Amino acid sequence: MKIKESELILNPDGSVYHLQLHPENIAETIITVGDPDRVSTVTNFFESIEFSTQKREFHTQTGYYKNKRITVISTGIGTDNIDIVLNELDALANIDLKTRTVKNELSSLDIIRIGTSGSLQENIPVDSFVASKKAVGFDSLLHYYKSEKFQDNEFSSAIHNHLSNERLAKPYVINSDDNLFDLFSNNEKIHAGITATNVGFYAPQGRVLRVKLSDEKFVDKLQSFNYQNQQITNLEMETSGIYGLSKIFGHRALSLNAIIANRATGEFSKKGKELIEELIELTLNKLV
Ligand code: R1P
Numbered sequence: 001m002k003i004k005e006s007e008l009i010l011n012p013d014g015s016v017y018h019l020q021l022h023p024e025n026i027a028e029t030i031i032t033v034g035d036p037d038r039v040s041t042v043t044n045f046f047e048s049i050e051f052s053t054q055k056r057e058f059h060t061q062t063g064y065y066k067n068k069r070i071t072v073i074s075t076g077i078g079t080d081n082i083d084i085v086l087n088e089l090d091a092l093a094n095i096d097l098k099t100r101t102v103k104n105e106l107s108s109l110d111i112i113r114i115g116t117s118g119s120l121q122e123n124i125p126v127d128s129f130v131a132s133k134k135a136v137g138f139d140s141l142l143h144y145y146k147s148e149k150f151q152d153n154e155f156s157s158a159i160h161n162h163l164s165n166e167r168l169a170k171p172y173v174i175n176s177d178d179n180l181f182d183l184f185s186n187n188e189k190i191h192a193g194i195t196a197t198n199v200g201f202y203a204p205q206g207r208v209l210r211v212k213l214s215d216e217k218f219v220d221k222l223q224s225f226n227y228q229n230q231q232i233t234n235l236e237m238e239t240s241g242i243y244g245l246s247k248i249f250g251h252r253a254l255s256l257n258a259i260i261a262n263r264a265t266g267e268f269s270k271k272g273k274e275l276i277e278e279l280i281e282l283t284l285n286k287l288v
Contacts, residue, residue, distance in 0.1 A: 003100045014097060016088040019073070020055040023092045027062055027069040029110045029287060030089060034238065036074040042114070042280050043072055058085065066288040075238060079139040079197060082241030086111075090249045109251045110180065114283055116276065117195065117236040117257035118205070120223045122264040127275055129282075130193035130234050131184045132255040135174050137240025138198040142172045142248075150174055150247040158227040165215050171196075174243040177252035183286050184256065193233030195255060196222055197240035205235050206263070219263060234259065256283055 009017035031042055036059035043049050049063035057076030062069065075085045091097070094106045117130065124130060134152065136159060142151070152173040160170045184190055198204035206219030215221075222232045239255040246253035258279045260269040269275055 001101065003095065008091060008095065008097075008100060010097060016091055016097070018055060018084050019058050019060065019088045019092075020053050021060060021088070021092055023097065025051050025053070025060065025062055025071070026089065026092050027071040028107070029068065029070045030112070031070060031072045031283070032075050032085065032111060032113045032238070032242065033072065034075060034077055034115055036076070038114075038276070039072045039074050041277065042284075045281060045284055046070075057081065065284050068288045070284075070287070077201075078199065078237050079137070079141045079241030082238050082245065083141055086242065086245035086249065090245075090251070094249070106250060110287075111242060111246055111251050111253045112180065112283060112287070113238060113242055113253070113255040114276070114279055115236055115238060115255065115257055116260045116272070117234040118261035118263050119234050119259045120196075120219065120263050121231060121233055122262070124191050124193065124233050124259060124262070126259055126262045126267045126269045127271065128259050129187075129190045129279055130195065130257040130259060131176070131181060131190050132195035132234075132239050132243075132257065133176055133181055133192050134194045134230075135176075135240040135243040135255065136194060136196045136232060137172045137174070137244060138168065138196065138204070139240055140169050140199075141241045142174070142244035143169065145244070145248055147172070147244060147248055150244070155227060155230075159225055159232075162225045163218070163221050165218070167214060172240065172244060174240065174247055176243060176254050177246070180252055180254035184254065184283075187282070190256075191233065193257070194230055195239045195257065196232050196235045197237060198235065199237070201237065223264065235263070
């Protein structure tokens with residue numbers, strides 16, 4: 001079935017609408033970062049860059065690291081942007097843009113987020129790393145997609161009951177790709193974690209500057225949640241969307257977090273730039 005022009009929007013040059021990419025511009029391994037400037041922090045490690053473009057917050061470069069072709073793309077902040085990036089990457093991989101039809105043979109991408117995050121637990125200190133085994137999405141993105149079979153409903157009910165706040169939608173819970181997770185789990189600096197994703201940086205992550213929160217105990221409750229010895233380790237703004245849409249589309253995803261703040265102790269990293277560079281180099285060397 002042909003997908004209408006209003007649904008799959010292409011630019012006059014045939015590239016996908018927001019990312020401004022053609023199918024040949026992307027590799028099968030994709031690294032996502034939030035900050036457009038972080039794209040070149042990653043590709044500075046590359047031997048060569050074959051392609052670069054930027055539209056809005058979506059900066060993309062494709063090149064080679066130790067002979068492996070990798071695309072690095074910035075998503076900007078939040079799961080609303082993740083909806084755009086994941087759908088357009090999937091369209092590049094799995095839709096014939098000329099005929100506007102889904103390809104008969106679908107392909108899977110490896111999608112690895114390298115981002116920053118705040119730890120919720122004292123034992124996950126500033127300047128460490130978290131690989132997200134699960135994502136808990138408070139953002140509602142996945143509720144718009146048919147996705148029930150990919151969700152961990154028991155975990156989701158447990159956290160929803162623990163938070164006991166009827167204003168909040170029930171969070172969706174999605175696992176990382178097992179193989180990608182295992183690749184990063186045998187490193188002593190990387191903690192295995194459960195990452196909560198929310199729609200904002202301030203009240204949705206329990207930060208108070210000038211006005212009160214609707215639930216002053218939101219972060220306390222996230223910190224005290226314990227389900228079958230599993231705790232929520234960190235908070236950020238993209239992982240659940242990446243995990244949810246990757247599962248639905250048949251891609252493999254992993255989120256790697258550089259812990260730059262600790263919400264339990266109030267500390268903030270003094271070497272954020274070096275920390276993210278260390279995580280980038282570690283990630284690239286695991287992927288080759
Ligand atoms: C907020 O400052 C941003 O930082 C974190 C959050 O998820 C949010 O995008 O990740 P990045 O450093 O990858 O952008």
